[in-house]
Amino acid sequence: MAARLLAHEVADLCLGKQPLKSLSISATVRQALIILKSTDDTHISIWNCDHHHSISDQTFIDDCRCVGKICMVDVICYLCKEDNIKSPSSALDSPVSVLISGVPAVVRHVEPAASLVEAIDLIINGAQNLVVPIKSRTTINAKRKQLQRELSIAPTTHAGGYEFCWLTQEDVIRFLLSSIALFSPTAAYSVESLGIISSDILTVNYHSPASTALGAIKTSLADQTSVAVVDDDGILIGEISPFTLAYSDETAAAAIATLSAGDLMAYIDCGGPPEDIIRVVEARLKERNLKGMLEEFSAYSSGIPLINGNSSFSSDEESPPSPATMKSGRFNRSSSYSARITRRAEAIVCYPGSSLVAVMIQAIAHRVSYVWVIEEDCSVVGIVRFSGMLEVFRSHLESMMN
Template identity: 80%
Template sequence: MAASLLSHEVSDLCLGKPPLKSLSTSTTVRHALTALNSSSDTHISIWTCNHHHLSDQSLVDHCLCVGKVCMVDIICYLCKEDNITSPSSALDSPVSVLLSPDSAVVRHVEPHTCLVEAIELIINGAQNLVVPISSRTTMNSKRKQIPHQESSIAPTTHAGGVEFCWLTQEDVIRFLLSSIALFSPTAAYSVEFLGIIDSDVVTVNYHSPASTALEAIMTSLADQTSVAVTDNNGILIGEISPFTLSFCDETAAAAIATLSAGDLMAYIDCGGPPEDIIRLVETRLKQRNLTGMLEEFSVYSSGISLINCNSSSSSLSSDDEFASSPVTMKSGRYGRSSSYSARITRMAEAIVCYPGSSLVAVMIQAIAHRVSYVWVIEEDCSIVGIVRFSGMLEVFRAHLESMVS
């Protein structure tokens, strides 16, 4: 059975994966925003392709995925000092300004790449593995290649009839979980015993301006973690999660610029911002004379909702540090899709574990909540650290290597 697991290739994990929707590096941030707002995908792949003066076969080698963007990239970009006064102009910048400088975040691999090699790439920083798959168009007919449109978000067929999908850390963890019995007794050991609790976490005080957490949000997005929101004693109250923030839209930049960290949690986590917080954002935008951002935000508050979250009657008091913080997966983009449903739970109970929690239990917890990390806390809710998918994969890699040694 161990040999069977080791024989798997990345193509085995691609079964049923949809082809990538992509944009060209020649597009603007505005194009990326339009694509994300009109798609159920949280990320759009960005490609550089040379479609000229090359044969079909050689063109395949000149189509390269150079990165990915999500709504959090755009929100953080609009929050920067140079952009917050003129968000409209900022949106006309090339989409390349949103790309991570770390080229290892997205890695091309061949379908025959073995599972252990894929795990190694992820441990070394890859968040998405780009894998070529057979084009549905090619399988059915010899139709011409679909042109790569700047604002199109349809699956892109590259030269030679090749489409691509990508594998995430979650895909690999899910695959390993399906064979978890092969990792006995390692999977039953505690995360503390395995030494995979990372104590280097990013935090922000509940009462601090959310804008002071901007760099922390960008860091946690790059690390696929989250920003812990704590009280004055270091007790975990909730989190500002890039995962949750990615289901908002660009007007969340106004909230980051004007609210406290605690109020920002309420803004993004309640299935729709409470009306009193919306008014607070408007007031503070006016006070700071941020007319461009105010015009953008006023579209939302006037009822023409860009976020269009299902604002049920839930409301959080920003004065109650220990109020429940519901998390919802429903936003303007997902609210229009019947394939996604709201997930409401208490933030601190949803994605925390204890040092004595087993590896398999933490895996299941992270997958259930569609995040790539779990906070580790003590009984008094003080933060010990965080366990990430990459740390889990290091354990599995060591176990797999021991199988062949």
């Protein structure tokens, strides 16, 4: 059993994975926004391709690399910058490269034959997504090719008829969970006894301006964690999670600029922003004379999305969502959103005595890569991350190999 697990390759984890939705690094933020709002995926990959290829014998050389990934949170944080929130429409015409994280090796290319242990090592060392070539299973029709040209989407099929998928930390954890019996009794140990509770956490006071948490939101996005919202006594009230914020509309930037941390939780919570909070945001934008964002936010609340007006589509088949569909941000921006698991602003928690396998299941069930650890009085102890869990499994696998 152990030998069978160790024999697995990265390709085994790619079964059933969909090809990446790709965007050229030469695209604009506006084009990235269109893709984000018209797909079920929370992230899109950014590619730098040189198709001035050469042919030697029968070998086709295609220099094309994934250089990063972006999500709606990247757009929101970018629009929160002082100059950008004054003129969001102009900011959207910037190159998409301004959104790419400066953290090295967040995205890594790996071969399908790479071992499971190699994949785990890459994630422990900082990789969040492993880009893996897969045989093309789709045919891109003429209309879709036209859309790709208009949006500067990088071609997803490369030399040899390959496309690419990517593996996340969650994919690896799910795979290990399917063989959890092999990790007995380690999987039944508490997260406290395993020493994987990190006290390096990000917090913001419930009554503090949400804008004071902007740096923490950016950091939590890069670290795949979250920002704890606490009261004056350090009691956990909820969280501002990039996993939840990723389903928001880009005009959540206006909410971050004008609301308290507590009100921001309500703004991004399931069901859409309450009408009274929307009115508060509009009033405060007016007070601060943020005319550009006020115009866009007012248009958004009326059902006219921020991105309309500067994009062209060649067919109804590939057109972006209608204003009615996109009006309530993340809640309706995809026609199949209801099929996805929604996230609330309530924090996902466990206790120091919770078992490793229980915490794994919690995180997977809620589609996050971390779980908050609290005491009985709800005070925050720390956080358990997928990367910490993988270190435990890696150590166990090491013992299997010896």
